[in-house]
Amino acid sequence: MTVSKCEICDDEEEDVERDVIYEKLEIVICNILPQAILPAEYHHEVCKHEHIDEVNYTCFLRLKLTTEEDVQKWLEAFQRSSSLTWRKSKTYPNSGRYNTYRVDMRCQHNTRSSKPKPGKGTKNTGCPATMNLVLKRSITNSKTQDQHVKHGLLFNVRLKNEHNHRITCADALRRRDxxxxxxxxxxxxxxxxxxxxxxxxxxxxxxxxxxxxxxxxxxxxxxxxxxxxxxxxxxxxxxxxxxxxxxxxxxxxxxxxxxxxxx
Known part of the structure; x- marks a missing residue:
């Protein structure tokens, strides 16, 4: 299964409606696009999820990845499976004491460019969709209290899936990288x-x-x-x-x- 609820978060926060929420989440993720939005070759554990409207949502995912190279491969697979293209909006060369890699991303339809020239089209829709990727450090004999790190869930994905444009139309697909x-x-x-x-x-x-x-x-x-x-x-x-x-x-x-x- 591509998506499952995070058992660690489930143990920490009991909620009688939690199973219903995750069941709806799996339906949303698998049917919001003609193909699954998340790459099937990876297993994603969902820690948080919130509907924005009938189509859009935000979610927090964790995966068992350990290197920056693994993260780049996941990103490539995610862009392939979701038909979405992302650009870096902010990088963190010094990721901090607890992170080995961190980057903030934006949808390619938010180009932050000036107004298009007369007679020329533009892909810029000011799309508000964002994605934050963080890879935690794996430290042997660490005293961290984060159970996710202890269980190898080092890669965090915070996804705001709120696109203001069509994703699989011809005009969007021909602009992909x-x-x-x-x-x-x-x-x-x-x-x-x-x-x-x-x-x-x-x-x-x-x-x-x-x-x-x-x-x-x-x-x-x-x-x-x-x-x-x-x-x-x-x-x-x-x-x-x-x-x-x-x-x-x-x-x-x-x-x-x-x-x-x-x-």
Missing amino acids: VSEDSIAKLRDLFEHGHSPSSALETIKHDLAEEHGEQYVYVCADRFMCPDLQFCYRSYYKTFQKVYGASSGELMYVDLEKRVLYMR
């Missing part, structure tokens, strides 16, 4: 001689084979399927520095430099 997996696939294809356009077609072909009838929805999600402009940027940023220009006047300039170097 390209996933690290997709970027890695692009780099591998470039290394094997693909151009930006042929690399993108290969990724689309693989997605079509993997997702079948759902491909039409997957290919509209930039997280899974990068756009051609991103493929070109990735190609030139990564490989032009290594292999030089591929055609045109720049190719001759690059060739001349190589000849002079060989002399």
